[in-house]
Amino acid sequence: MGLRRGHRARPGEWIIEKLIQAVGLSTIGLMVLILVFVGREALPVLMGRINTALVQPILPSKEIDSIPRDALRSYLELSRSQFEGMDRETLMAMMEAREEGFRDIPESFRADPDATVNTADWRRLLLPRQWTGYSRPEFVWQPVGTIHKYNLVPLLVGSLKVTLMGLLFAVPLSLGAALYVSQLAPVRFREWIKPMIELLAGIPSVVLGVFCLLVLSGVLQSFFGYQFRLNALVAGIGLGLTAVPLIFTIAEDSFTSVPRGYVQASLSLGASPWQAAWQIVLPSAMPGVVAAMILGFGRCLGETMVVLMASGNASMLSWSLFDSTRSMTATIAAEMAEAVSGGGHYRMLFLLGTLLFAISFVTHLIGDQIVRRLRRRLGGMA
Amino acid sequence: MGLLGRLLAGEITVKGSDTLVVLAQRWAETYMAGHPGTRIQVTGGGTGTGFAALQNQTTDICTASRRMKARELETCIRTFRKRPAEHAVAMDGLSVYVNPSNPVRELSLEDLREVFTGRITNWRDLGGADAPITLYSRESSSGTYEFFKDRVLSGRDFAPTTQTLQGTAQVIQAVGQDRQGIGYGGAAYGSGTKTLGIARTRGGMAVEPNEKTVHSGEYPVSRYLYCYVNPSTDRPEITDFLGWIRGPEGQSLVRDVGYYPLPVRRD
Numbered sequence: 129m130g131l132r133r134g135h136r137a138r139p140g141e142w143i144i145e146k147l148i149q150a151v152g153l154s155t156i157g158l159m160v161l162i163l164v165f166v167g168r169e170a171l172p173v174l175m176g177r178i179n180t181a182l183v184q185p186i187l188p189s190k191e192i193d194s195i196p197r198d199a200l201r202s203y204l205e206l207s208r209s210q211f212e213g214m215d216r217e218t219l220m221a222m223m224e225a226r227e228e229g230f231r232d233i234p235e236s237f238r239a240d241p242d243a244t245v246n247t248a249d250w251r252r253l254l255l256p257r258q259w260t261g262y263s264r265p266e267f268v269w270q271p272v273g274t275i276h277k278y279n280l281v282p283l284l285v286g287s288l289k290v291t292l293m294g295l296l297f298a299v300p301l302s303l304g305a306a307l308y309v310s311q312l313a314p315v316r317f318r319e320w321i322k323p324m325i326e327l328l329a330g331i332p333s334v335v336l337g338v339f340c341l342l343v344l345s346g347v348l349q350s351f352f353g354y355q356f357r358l359n360a361l362v363a364g365i366g367l368g369l370t371a372v373p374l375i376f377t378i379a380e381d382s383f384t385s386v387p388r389g390y391v392q393a394s395l396s397l398g399a400s401p402w403q404a405a406w407q408i409v410l411p412s413a414m415p416g417v418v419a420a421m422i423l424g425f426g427r428c429l430g431e432t433m434v435v436l437m438a439s440g441n442a443s444m445l446s447w448s449l450f451d452s453t454r455s456m457t458a459t460i461a462a463e464m465a466e467a468v469s470g471g472g473h474y475r476m477l478f479l480l481g482t483l484l485f486a487i488s489f490v491t492h493l494i495g496d497q498i499v500r501r502l503r504r505r506l507g508g509m510a
Numbered sequence: 511m512g513l514l515g516r517l518l519a520g521e522i523t524v525k526g527s528d529t530l531v532v533l534a535q536r537w538a539e540t541y542m543a544g545h546p547g548t549r550i551q552v553t554g555g556g557t558g559t560g561f562a563a564l565q566n567q568t569t570d571i572c573t574a575s576r577r578m579k580a581r582e583l584e585t586c587i588r589t590f591r592k593r594p595a596e597h598a599v600a601m602d603g604l605s606v607y608v609n610p611s612n613p614v615r616e617l618s619l620e621d622l623r624e625v626f627t628g629r630i631t632n633w634r635d636l637g638g639a640d641a642p643i644t645l646y647s648r649e650s651s652s653g654t655y656e657f658f659k660d661r662v663l664s665g666r667d668f669a670p671t672t673q674t675l676q677g678t679a680q681v682i683q684a685v686g687q688d689r690q691g692i693g694y695g696g697a698a699y700g701s702g703t704k705t706l707g708i709a710r711t712r713g714g715m716a717v718e719p720n721e722k723t724v725h726s727g728e729y730p731v732s733r734y735l736y737c738y739v740n741p742s743t744d745r746p747e748i749t750d751f752l753g754w755i756r757g758p759e760g761q762s763l764v765r766d767v768g769y770y771p772l773p774v775r776r777d
Contacts, residue, residue, distance in 0.1 A: 221592070226584065229583075273667065274660070356671075441649070466557060467651075468585075
């Protein structure tokens with residue numbers, strides 16, 4: 129090849145390089161597309177363009193001929209082309225369906241002050257309200273029924289509660305295991321214990337969910353004696369189990385990549401292996417440990433099946449670990465099948481999806497900053 | 511395979527309610543055995559999913575454990591230019607279960623409402639032991655949840671402590687393990703727990719769900735189960751299948767699965 133360099137010299141490699149580049153970029157493109165799709169469905173809620181009040185003005189179908197055509201079109205929420213293509217009979221049928229919907233509202237709800245409230249308003253989503261029948265203002269997520277209540281706070285708290293419980297369980301366990309495997313364990317022991325822990329990642333989360341639902345919940349209940357058999361503690365431990373292999377793998381890698389010289393230097397100065405591991409290796413691997421925890425957080429926040437099965441899914445606002453909990457992911461999974469496509473509930477579920485994305489994006493961003501800062505400090509030390 | 515392909519193959523797709531999926535499968539198997547030219551595919555996914563599929567014309571028949579809502583009706587008319595046809599295909603009496611060790615045998619509708627909205631929180635107030643009540647409910651996506659909320663709670667909200675589980679089988683399993691538990695679900699599943707009698711009013715006569723009380727309307731929490739068809743893609747084999755379901759052969763299978771057949775006086 130001589131001095132000729134670059135793609136001219138090796139057209140085959142050039143093609144491979146471009147192919148890999150295309151694959152990489154298309155992954156990013158795919159992510160953006162998904163976000164656009166999810167965000168687009170949630171957009172009308174964010175823009176405040178959606179009205180989910182129970183009682184809405186009705187145009188009587190008898191007066192179909194005297195209603196201006198534009199008013200009729202916007203009343204039936206039709207696009208111009210849809211409207212043009214419809215005959216009088218179809219329009220009539222749609223207006224009658226509207227009227228039937230109105231007639232189906234139980235008498236007792238028509239005069240209810242809640243009936244004219246737009247439940248998709250941001251204040252209803254985030255602030256408590258004293259709904260009819262409640263003795264004080266409360267955060268209520270009851271999206272199905274006569275009056276749809278979409279307060280997001282119980283779900284946000286629920287998600288964070290089980291996620292933090294999951295981390296509380298998984299982080300000490302997996303960091304301890306990683307430190308032991310990488311620093312203290314005899315080599316032959318390490319060779320089989322590491323794959324064993326990583327094998328945990330191969331257990332489908334639905335299996336862990338069943339385990340929590342049928343076995344763990346009963347054991348913990350008879351031990352602690354609390355009322356709710358399925359609760360944030362059970363779900364958190366299940367989540368922790370899904371996160372252990374992830375946190376373990378990344379932490380173990382970062383412990384192993386601490387230069388051997390550090391350990392050898394401290395050992396030769398008289399430190400015990402434990403002191404070297406705890407005071408030298410752990411602090412030097414801190415960026416990797418933080419990264420592992422951030423990824424573990426994302427894993428716990430996004431995990432669906434375990435929470436769906438083991439948390440009891442009661443949408444109550446409480447920070448107690450022994451209360452049943454409803455997470456955002458479980459809500460989406462459980463309710464999407466029945467949500468009327470394009471309706472208020474459907475858009476709320478997409479809003480939850482967008483929120484989940486936003487939370488994990490911000491966490492990763494903050495985590496990244498922490499990791500950078502730690503690296504810089506460690507670099508200064510060295 | 512498009513609509514044309516299905517048409518040629520004599521294939522019928524059925525999609526919708528999870529409550530009805532077992533029954534629909536039984537119907538399909540038995541019907542196919544007697545009609546070799548027809549193939550029927552049954553899937554669940556939920557009543558709402560079924561309605562969406564009906565509207566997208568990816569299913570011929572949509573099974574439903576509740577009636578179509580005005581909003582869904584409107585979207586269907588928007589795409590079909592006609593109202594979808596509704597056929598009642600079976601009846602279901604919603605049962606309320608407690609743990610077999612619970613001394614409470616019957617409750618009134620009013621008691622149930624107070625219990626599930628969180629006003630009564632102790633079994634002591636219902637003649638049971640002094641222990642807190644644990645509420646188990648179906649997921650809000652099920653037609654059963656909505657029916658219970660409308661009919662028993664008069665549209666009021668479930669207590670926030672209500673745990674929602676994935677399917678009636680899970681509710682039964684939970685109530686079976688929990689001495690303080692109470693839950694509800696379709697009549698099809700009531701084993702391993704105790705089914706309560708329900709009275710319309712406090713002090714009234716409590717009625718157990720069975721075919722007689724469901725048909726006469728004495729049992730206060732019963733409902734129809736439905737099939738919906740898009741009128742513009744209706745084909746002879748679909749009409750025939752639906753007619754067969756509503757006829758004696760189809761209705762006898764309803765009883766086997768644990769629901770109640772349609773009352774005879776209906777057409």
